[in-house]
Amino acid sequence: xxxxxxxxxxxxxxxxxxxxxLVTAKNVVHAALYLVVTLAAVAAVYLLLAxxxxxxxxxxxxxxxxxxxxxxxLMLTRxxxxxxxxxxxxxxxxxxxxxxxxxxxxxxxxxAFEGAEIELTVSTTADVGDNLFRSYILPFxxxxxxxxxxxxxxxxxxxxxxx
Amino acid sequence: xxxxxFPLLFSAALFAIGVYGVLARRNGVLVLMSIELMLxxxxxxxxxxxxxxxxxxxxxxxxxxxxxxxxxxxxxxGLAIVILxxxxxxxxxxxxxxxxxx
Numbered sequence: 001x002x003x004x005x006x007x008x009x010x011x012x013x014x015x016x017x018x019x020x021x022l023v024t025a026k027n028v029v030h031a032a033l034y035l036v037v038t039l040a041a042v043a044a045v046y047l048l049l050a051x052x053x054x055x056x057x058x059x060x061x062x063x064x065x066x067x068x069x070x071x072x073x074l075m076l077t078r079x080x081x082x083x084x085x086x087x088x089x090x091x092x093x094x095x096x097x098x099x100x101x102x103x104x105x106x107x108x109x110x111x112a113f114e115g116a117e118i119e120l121t122v123s124t125t126a127d128v129g130d131n132l133f134r135s136y137i138l139p140f141x142x143x144x145x146x147x148x149x150x151x152x153x154x155x156x157x158x159x160x161x162x163x
Numbered sequence: 164x165x166x167x168x169f170p171l172l173f174s175a176a177l178f179a180i181g182v183y184g185v186l187a188r189r190n191g192v193l194v195l196m197s198i199e200l201m202l203x204x205x206x207x208x209x210x211x212x213x214x215x216x217x218x219x220x221x222x223x224x225x226x227x228x229x230x231x232x233x234x235x236x237x238x239x240x241g242l243a244i245v246i247l248x249x250x251x252x253x254x255x256x257x258x259x260x261x262x263x264x265x
Contacts, residue, residue, distance in 0.1 A: 002164055002165070004164065004165050005165055005166065005169060008165055008169050008170070008173075009169070012169070012172075012173040012176075015173065015177065016173070016176045016177065016180070019176075019177055019180040019181075019200055020180055022180075022184065022196060022197075022200070023180055023181075023183055023184035023187065023188065023193075023197060023200075028190060028192065028193060031193055031196060032196065035196050035199065035200075038177075038200065038203070039199075039203065042177075042203050042206070042207060045170065045173065045207060046207075046210055048165070049165070049170065049210050049211060049214050050214065051210045051213070051214065051224050051227075053224065053228075054206075054210055054224050054227050054228065057228060057231060058206075058231065061231050061232075061235055062199070062203075062231065062234075065235060066199065066234065066235055066238050069238055069239065069242055070192060070195065070196060070238065070242070072242070073192045073195075073242040073245060073246065074192055076246050076249070077191075077192065077245060077246060077249040077255045079190055079192070079255070086188060086189065086190050086193060087187050087188060087189060088187065088188070088189040088258055090186060090187060091187045093186075094182075094183050094186035094187035095183060095187070097182060097183070097186060098179040098180065098182045098183035098186070099179070101175075101178065101179045101182055102175055102176060102178075102179035105175035105178070105179070106172060106175055109168060109171045109172060109175060110168060110172075113167045113168050113171060114168065115166075116166065116167035116168070116215065117164055117165070117166050117167065118164065118165045118166070118167055118170075118211065118214050118215045119164060119217070120164065120165065120214060121214070121217055123213075123214075123221055123224065127221065128221050128224055128225065131220045131221050131225065132221075132225050132228070135220045135225075136225050139229060143229055143232045143233070146232070146233065146236055147232060147235070147236055149236075150235075150236035150237075150239050150240055151239065153240055153243070154239040154240055154242075154243040155243075157240070157243035157244060157246075157247050158242075158243040158246050158247060160250075
Protein backbone atom coordinates (compact mmCIF):
# COMPACT_ATOMS: atom_id res chain seq x y z
CA UNK A 1 0.00 0.00 0.00
CA UNK A 2 1.19 3.49 -0.77
CA UNK A 3 1.15 6.37 1.72
CA UNK A 4 -1.95 7.81 0.08
CA UNK A 5 -3.77 4.52 0.49
CA UNK A 6 -2.91 4.40 4.21
CA UNK A 7 -4.26 7.93 4.68
CA UNK A 8 -7.32 7.07 2.62
CA UNK A 9 -8.00 3.99 4.75
CA UNK A 10 -7.77 6.04 7.95
CA UNK A 11 -10.16 8.71 6.61
CA UNK A 12 -12.58 6.11 5.27
CA UNK A 13 -12.61 4.35 8.65
CA UNK A 14 -13.39 7.62 10.45
CA UNK A 15 -16.17 8.41 7.98
CA UNK A 16 -17.69 4.94 8.09
CA UNK A 17 -17.65 4.66 11.89
CA UNK A 18 -19.21 8.13 12.22
CA UNK A 19 -21.89 7.16 9.68
CA UNK A 20 -22.63 3.99 11.66
CA UNK A 21 -22.94 6.03 14.86
CA LEU A 22 -25.21 8.45 12.97
CA VAL A 23 -27.77 5.75 12.11
CA THR A 24 -27.60 4.19 15.59
CA ALA A 25 -27.45 7.33 17.78
CA LYS A 26 -29.97 7.62 20.61
CA ASN A 27 -29.94 11.44 20.57
CA VAL A 28 -30.84 13.39 17.43
CA VAL A 29 -28.33 16.19 18.11
CA HIS A 30 -25.52 13.61 18.47
CA ALA A 31 -26.65 12.17 15.13
CA ALA A 32 -26.27 15.62 13.52
CA LEU A 33 -22.76 15.97 15.00
CA TYR A 34 -21.77 12.54 13.67
CA LEU A 35 -23.05 13.70 10.29
CA VAL A 36 -20.56 16.60 10.51
CA VAL A 37 -17.71 14.11 11.10
CA THR A 38 -18.77 11.98 8.13
CA LEU A 39 -19.08 14.99 5.82
CA ALA A 40 -15.68 16.31 6.91
CA ALA A 41 -14.13 12.89 6.25
CA VAL A 42 -15.67 12.88 2.77
CA ALA A 43 -14.25 16.38 2.17
CA ALA A 44 -10.81 15.13 3.21
CA VAL A 45 -11.22 12.22 0.79
CA TYR A 46 -11.89 14.73 -2.00
CA LEU A 47 -8.69 16.56 -1.05
CA LEU A 48 -6.80 13.27 -1.10
CA LEU A 49 -8.21 12.59 -4.59
CA ALA A 50 -6.80 16.01 -5.65
CA UNK A 51 -10.21 17.63 -6.20
CA UNK A 52 -9.75 20.78 -4.14
CA UNK A 53 -12.73 22.83 -5.33
CA UNK A 54 -15.22 20.04 -4.63
CA UNK A 55 -13.65 19.57 -1.18
CA UNK A 56 -14.11 23.23 -0.20
CA UNK A 57 -17.63 23.29 -1.66
CA UNK A 58 -18.38 20.21 0.46
CA UNK A 59 -17.13 22.01 3.58
CA UNK A 60 -19.01 25.24 2.76
CA UNK A 61 -22.35 23.83 1.62
CA UNK A 62 -22.65 20.58 3.57
CA UNK A 63 -20.86 21.27 6.85
CA UNK A 64 -21.64 24.98 6.79
CA UNK A 65 -25.19 25.18 5.50
CA UNK A 66 -27.00 21.85 5.36
CA UNK A 67 -25.99 20.71 8.86
CA UNK A 68 -27.04 24.07 10.31
CA UNK A 69 -30.37 23.71 8.49
CA UNK A 70 -30.81 20.20 9.92
CA UNK A 71 -29.97 21.45 13.42
CA UNK A 72 -32.61 24.17 13.05
CA UNK A 73 -35.07 21.48 11.98
CA LEU A 74 -34.21 19.46 15.10
CA MET A 75 -34.59 22.56 17.26
CA LEU A 76 -38.06 23.38 15.89
CA THR A 77 -39.37 19.81 16.14
CA ARG A 78 -38.96 18.45 19.64
CA UNK A 79 -37.65 14.89 19.34
CA UNK A 80 -37.59 12.41 22.22
CA UNK A 81 -34.38 10.64 23.26
CA UNK A 82 -33.98 6.88 22.93
CA UNK A 83 -33.50 4.24 20.28
CA UNK A 84 -37.01 2.83 20.61
CA UNK A 85 -38.75 6.11 19.75
CA UNK A 86 -36.34 7.07 16.97
CA UNK A 87 -36.33 3.69 15.20
CA UNK A 88 -39.21 1.64 13.88
CA UNK A 89 -39.63 -2.10 14.27
CA UNK A 90 -37.82 -3.04 11.06
CA UNK A 91 -34.24 -2.75 12.33
CA UNK A 92 -33.41 -6.40 11.62
CA UNK A 93 -34.75 -6.50 8.08
CA UNK A 94 -33.20 -3.07 7.34
CA UNK A 95 -29.81 -4.39 8.47
CA UNK A 96 -30.25 -7.44 6.21
CA UNK A 97 -31.13 -5.25 3.21
CA UNK A 98 -28.20 -2.88 3.85
CA UNK A 99 -25.80 -5.78 4.38
CA UNK A 100 -27.00 -7.41 1.18
CA UNK A 101 -26.45 -4.18 -0.78
CA UNK A 102 -22.97 -3.79 0.71
CA UNK A 103 -21.99 -7.39 -0.03
CA UNK A 104 -23.33 -7.27 -3.58
CA UNK A 105 -21.65 -3.95 -4.36
CA UNK A 106 -18.35 -5.11 -2.84
CA UNK A 107 -18.29 -8.30 -4.92
CA UNK A 108 -19.26 -6.48 -8.15
CA UNK A 109 -16.82 -3.58 -7.65
CA UNK A 110 -13.94 -5.86 -6.68
CA UNK A 111 -14.64 -8.02 -9.72
CA ALA A 112 -14.77 -5.04 -12.10
CA PHE A 113 -12.01 -2.72 -10.81
CA GLU A 114 -9.57 -4.96 -8.94
CA GLY A 115 -6.37 -3.81 -10.65
CA ALA A 116 -7.43 -0.28 -11.64
CA GLU A 117 -5.31 2.57 -10.30
CA ILE A 118 -5.95 6.31 -10.14
CA GLU A 119 -3.02 8.38 -11.41
CA LEU A 120 -3.63 11.56 -9.44
CA THR A 121 -3.51 14.76 -11.45
CA VAL A 122 -4.28 17.95 -9.55
CA SER A 123 -7.40 19.71 -10.82
CA THR A 124 -7.27 23.31 -9.70
CA THR A 125 -10.25 25.54 -8.96
CA ALA A 126 -9.39 27.58 -12.06
CA ASP A 127 -9.63 24.51 -14.32
CA VAL A 128 -12.95 23.39 -12.86
CA GLY A 129 -14.42 26.90 -13.03
CA ASP A 130 -13.22 27.32 -16.60
CA ASN A 131 -15.00 24.16 -17.72
CA LEU A 132 -18.07 24.88 -15.58
CA PHE A 133 -18.67 28.16 -17.39
CA ARG A 134 -17.61 26.90 -20.81
CA SER A 135 -19.12 23.43 -21.21
CA TYR A 136 -21.81 23.36 -18.51
CA ILE A 137 -23.25 26.86 -18.53
CA LEU A 138 -26.84 25.80 -19.34
CA PRO A 139 -27.08 23.19 -16.53
CA PHE A 140 -25.55 25.79 -14.22
CA UNK A 141 -28.30 28.28 -15.01
CA UNK A 142 -30.98 25.59 -14.68
CA UNK A 143 -29.63 24.65 -11.24
CA UNK A 144 -29.71 28.29 -10.12
CA UNK A 145 -33.35 28.46 -11.19
CA UNK A 146 -34.03 25.23 -9.28
CA UNK A 147 -32.51 26.78 -6.15
CA UNK A 148 -34.76 29.83 -6.53
CA UNK A 149 -37.83 27.61 -6.92
CA UNK A 150 -36.83 25.56 -3.86
CA UNK A 151 -36.33 28.75 -1.83
CA UNK A 152 -39.76 30.10 -2.76
CA UNK A 153 -41.34 26.70 -2.13
CA UNK A 154 -39.74 26.35 1.30
CA UNK A 155 -40.88 29.83 2.34
CA UNK A 156 -44.44 29.18 1.15
CA UNK A 157 -44.57 25.82 2.96
CA UNK A 158 -43.07 26.94 6.28
CA UNK A 159 -44.78 30.33 6.56
CA UNK A 160 -47.40 30.52 9.30
CA UNK A 161 -50.85 31.25 7.90
CA UNK A 162 -52.25 34.59 9.00
CA UNK A 163 -55.72 34.87 10.47
CA UNK B 164 -1.41 6.66 -6.63
CA UNK B 165 -4.54 5.16 -5.13
CA UNK B 166 -6.24 1.97 -6.24
CA UNK B 167 -9.72 2.74 -7.58
CA UNK B 168 -11.29 0.08 -5.35
CA PHE B 169 -10.55 2.13 -2.19
CA PRO B 170 -12.92 5.06 -2.88
CA LEU B 171 -15.47 2.74 -4.47
CA LEU B 172 -15.65 0.49 -1.40
CA PHE B 173 -15.83 3.54 0.92
CA SER B 174 -18.74 4.86 -1.11
CA ALA B 175 -20.46 1.45 -1.10
CA ALA B 176 -20.20 1.37 2.71
CA LEU B 177 -21.63 4.90 3.03
CA PHE B 178 -24.49 4.00 0.68
CA ALA B 179 -25.37 0.82 2.58
CA ILE B 180 -25.37 2.71 5.91
CA GLY B 181 -27.62 5.36 4.36
CA VAL B 182 -30.05 2.70 3.15
CA TYR B 183 -30.15 1.22 6.67
CA GLY B 184 -30.85 4.67 8.13
CA VAL B 185 -33.69 5.41 5.70
CA LEU B 186 -35.33 2.04 6.37
CA ALA B 187 -34.84 1.83 10.15
CA ARG B 188 -35.35 5.43 11.35
CA ARG B 189 -38.80 6.87 11.93
CA ASN B 190 -37.82 10.46 12.80
CA GLY B 191 -38.21 12.61 9.67
CA VAL B 192 -35.04 14.67 10.17
CA LEU B 193 -32.94 11.52 10.72
CA VAL B 194 -34.31 10.07 7.47
CA LEU B 195 -33.18 13.26 5.70
CA MET B 196 -29.68 12.86 7.22
CA SER B 197 -29.49 9.27 5.94
CA ILE B 198 -30.45 10.48 2.45
CA GLU B 199 -27.52 12.93 2.67
CA LEU B 200 -25.23 9.97 3.40
CA MET B 201 -26.38 8.22 0.22
CA LEU B 202 -25.90 11.37 -1.87
CA UNK B 203 -22.37 11.70 -0.47
CA UNK B 204 -21.63 8.12 -1.50
CA UNK B 205 -22.64 8.99 -5.07
CA UNK B 206 -20.43 12.10 -4.99
CA UNK B 207 -17.38 10.11 -3.85
CA UNK B 208 -17.95 7.77 -6.79
CA UNK B 209 -18.25 10.66 -9.25
CA UNK B 210 -15.01 12.30 -8.09
CA UNK B 211 -13.13 8.99 -8.04
CA UNK B 212 -14.14 8.11 -11.60
CA UNK B 213 -13.40 11.66 -12.75
CA UNK B 214 -9.82 11.29 -11.50
CA UNK B 215 -9.59 7.70 -12.81
CA UNK B 216 -10.61 8.64 -16.36
CA UNK B 217 -8.66 11.98 -16.27
CA UNK B 218 -11.58 13.73 -17.91
CA UNK B 219 -10.41 16.93 -19.66
CA UNK B 220 -13.69 18.78 -18.95
CA UNK B 221 -14.06 17.52 -15.32
CA UNK B 222 -17.56 16.14 -15.85
CA UNK B 223 -17.48 14.14 -12.60
CA UNK B 224 -16.47 17.07 -10.42
CA UNK B 225 -18.95 19.47 -12.02
CA UNK B 226 -21.71 16.88 -11.68
CA UNK B 227 -20.76 16.59 -8.01
CA UNK B 228 -21.32 20.33 -7.63
CA UNK B 229 -24.78 19.95 -9.19
CA UNK B 230 -25.61 17.05 -6.88
CA UNK B 231 -24.58 19.12 -3.85
CA UNK B 232 -26.79 21.99 -5.04
CA UNK B 233 -29.79 19.72 -5.58
CA UNK B 234 -29.17 18.16 -2.13
CA UNK B 235 -29.30 21.63 -0.58
CA UNK B 236 -32.61 22.34 -2.32
CA UNK B 237 -33.94 18.95 -1.24
CA UNK B 238 -33.03 19.53 2.41
CA UNK B 239 -34.66 22.97 2.34
CA UNK B 240 -37.96 21.65 0.97
CA GLY B 241 -37.82 18.50 3.11
CA LEU B 242 -37.33 20.44 6.34
CA ALA B 243 -40.12 22.84 5.41
CA ILE B 244 -42.45 19.84 4.94
CA VAL B 245 -41.26 18.27 8.21
CA ILE B 246 -41.87 21.49 10.15
CA LEU B 247 -45.32 21.86 8.55
CA UNK B 248 -46.22 18.29 9.55
CA UNK B 249 -44.93 18.91 13.09
CA UNK B 250 -47.05 22.04 13.36
CA UNK B 251 -50.20 20.21 12.28
CA UNK B 252 -49.72 16.85 14.00
CA UNK B 253 -47.16 17.39 16.83
CA UNK B 254 -45.12 14.46 15.49
CA UNK B 255 -42.52 13.91 12.75
CA UNK B 256 -42.54 10.12 12.86
CA UNK B 257 -42.81 9.11 9.23
CA UNK B 258 -44.82 5.97 10.04
CA UNK B 259 -47.57 8.01 11.71
CA UNK B 260 -48.01 10.33 8.73
CA UNK B 261 -50.43 8.40 6.52
CA UNK B 262 -52.49 11.19 5.00
CA UNK B 263 -51.86 9.96 1.46
CA UNK B 264 -52.23 6.28 2.33
CA UNK B 265 -55.26 4.67 0.78
